[in-house]
Amino acid sequence: MAEQNINRETGIIYAINGPVIKGKKMSSFKMREMVTVGAKQLIGEVIVLEGDIGTIQVYEETEGLKAGEVIISTGQPLSLKLGPGLLKNMFDGIQRPLQKIQELSPIFIPEGIGLLSIDEKKRWDTTITVKPGDILSAGSIFGLVQETEVIENRLLVPPNVSGTIVEIVENGCYTIDDVLVKIRDEKDAIHELKMAQVWPVRTPRPNAWRGETLVPLVTGQRVIDIFFPIAKGGTAAIPGGFGTGKTMTQHQLAKWSDADIIVYIGCGERGNEMTEVIEDFPKLIDPQSGKSIMERTVLIANTSNMPVAAREASIYTGVTIAEYYRDMGYAVALMADSTSRWAEALREISGRLEEMPAEEGYPAYLPSRIAEFYERAGSVETLGGGEGSITIIGAVSPAGGDFSEPVTENTKRFVNVFLALDKSLAYARHYPAINWLESYSGYIKILTDWYEDNVAEDCIDLRNKMLELLFQENKLLEMVMLVGEDVLPDDQRWILEIAKIIKVGYLQQNAYNKEDTYVPLKKQYAMLKAIEYLYEKGREGLKLGIPTSQLKNADIFSEFIKMKYTVPNDDLSGIDRLKEEIDSFYETLFERYTN
Structure with missing residues (x-):
């Protein structure tokens, strides 16, 4: 590093406020230029220039730094080296390989190791x-x-x-x-x-043109693929309070989505969660290749005890790596866990810069920063004439699960899929705890043709019908709380029974079960179609005046709830046998009531 700094412009530190440094004699420095700070040559970035005075955010711990030490220009913005060696690797927020750092210092990241x-x-x-x-x-x-x-x-x-x-x-x-x-x-x-090529992290890589997102990101998660699909090249947010399963949901998407490349950013998360990722991912077998999932994964870890400024940069590091593989013609899925911690880093740095705070202390430019991040998603024609995409899925951690706080509200403005995690569902052990009443997907209309051509002609109509039943159930449950279930007419009680199967037998999914952790689209559709078949058979019985208590067969209902485990993903004949049982039971029942 010292050799590179010969004949570079220099400034002098005169104020230190945590990761924010002020220097003088910096009139020749450039905005967003990368610099080295102090005797340890800490990595930093110029973020404010006012005449002779410059402000720098430092991406390493500043303990021991003194006023009067030198700030040295590097002549270039904060940039990444992009080339072979990114995959199967784990980096910190500014692309320094953690495995290599561990060899140098087994316990802590040492200051001044340079931009490895x-x-x-x-x-x-x-x-x-x-x-x-x-x-x-x-x-x-x-x-x-x-x-x-x-x-x-x-x-x-x-x-x-x-x-x-x-x-x-x-x-x-x-x-x-x-x-x-x-x-x-x-x-x-x-x-x-x-x-290898070098690229500034805050500058989006160019493309020839952006196209429509006409293909879904298949995740193997029923509540997402059928009810709230994410388009390849699209954007999604997963907001939820503490303990609702944001990280687990993102892990499932990273493990099972049909993207070519996975970029997983642990931004400000607890160290034990990232440890779980590091230990679990190499053991996971990729269903597409039969190899370790790390063969197509880049991990970026900036845990909550790492420097706050590097946390702010980690989001840009991840999306720049994603754009690099997109430009090769790959479909990339980027998981950011969580953007709330990133926003908190923005707030802390903004406070140290003494900027005027906006809502809840966040800087006034928070919405534009969130928009800039999600804007880097999309399906594109690359400069080389190929097709590539980046799908950005960001977790949001609103304090107390309050979705009206600024990060969630502003994220909602810029994403097309909103997968709202519900604390009551999580506490009831219903995972993924995605609330079907608050969640939505803006891609349903543009993905309808794909689902009709690749799954079934009535796939989206079936989804809409089942979702309508869940909305009706929600209204009925409000009535039940007031007057009790016994006063409801039989057709409404039947809706409650079928909605229970949809919730427990379909929307609830077990990440630790071999058959249920990943479910192909064909099985997802077949399961929902079977539930519809049961619903319609019951309606036929209702028209004959058969009460709900007789229409509900405990054995059949139990088999419906367990079919996600008992029907193998590669053999759906069990669902056909289930329909035969339905026919047999209801034909006998109908004969008894018509004779």
């Missing part, structure tokens, strides 16, 4: 896919590296470079900093292409 990144010494088996004379445009693929057993890293021309190839290397093993291809642009300037 992906391994610069590892050699990768590289195939160059172009030849001299070829014309390369921004975003074109010029080589391939097998980054993991399941993911091929497609080496890309940087977004701001194009030209004619004048020189290439032979296929072989190279490091991420070796020059692989040289191209000459229109101005006769030579550009060297390497495996």
Whole structure:
């Protein structure tokens, strides 16, 4: 780091307020420029410039820092090194590999270790896919590296470079900093292409154009896939109070969603939760490949005891990595757990900057920051002509489960799927604790054609019908609390019985059961169709004057609730047998009442 700082601009520290440093003699520094601070050369970023005075947020612990120490310019913004080696790795909020840091310091992250990144010494088996004379445009693929057993890293021309190839290397093993291809642009300037490229975290990577999100992100979770689907390239929020299962829900989505790449950001979460991720993910077998799920996963951990400024940067680090793989043509799912901790970091830094607070002490620019983050989702045509997408799923942790607080309210404005977690459902051990009355998906209309073509023609109509039954049940339960269930007519009591099956037998899902942790769409539809079949058979009986007490067969109802466990995902014949039992029971019952 010291060699890089020769002939750089320097400033002098004169005030220290936690992670916020003020320096003088900084008129030549640039806004958002990365700097090193003090004798330990802590990593920081310029966030305010007022004449000769500059304000810096430092991404490391500032304990022991003194006034009068030097601030040194690096001449570039806070940036990531993007290349092979990101997958199967775990980083802190500014892309420093935690495994490598542990080798240097087993217990704590030491100050002043510099801006470590992906391994610069590892050699990768590289195939160059172009030849001299070829014309390369921004975003074109010029080589391939097998980054993991399941993911091929497609080496890309940087977004701001194009030209004619004048020189290439032979296929072989190279490091991420070796020059692989040289191209000459229109101005006769030579550009060297390497495996890795550097990109500022706060600047979205460009694309050719954004398309509509017409395909769902299949998660294997019934309440999401059928009732509140998320589109690939879409946005979703999972708000919920403490203990409602936000992290568990995100873990399930990270494990089972059909995205090509998973980027999981633990932003300000408890260390034990991230430890669970670190220990569990390598053991999980990816249903798509049969390999460890880490083969296609990047983990970013900035736990609650890590520097607050790095927590603020971790969100941008994650989404920049996601854009890098999107530009290769992959579908990426980004899990941010949780954006409330990120917003709290913004609030703390804003307070130290003495900015005028807005609602509940959050800075006035909180809505725009949330919007900027979710705006980086989308399905795009890449600069190289391929198709890629980023789906952003952010957990929100409102204090006391109050969804009217600023982070939840502003997130709700910018996402299209709202999966509201309910404390009462969680306490009743109903997981995922997604409240079907408060949740919604704005993608139902645009995904209808896909569901009709790939699942069943009546899939969305069936979903709407079952959701309507749940809304009717909610109204009926209010009446039951006032006057009791006995006074309800039989048709309304039948709705209550079927709604119970929908809630317990369908919406409730067991993450620890082999058959139930992930459910294919075909089985999800077949289960709901069977529940509809039971509902309609009961309605036929009601028309014959049969009371609900006779229509409800305890054995059949029990089998319906257990079919998620008893019917294998790859053999749905058990559902057909269940329908046969329904026919047999009701035919006998109907004959008794008609004769």
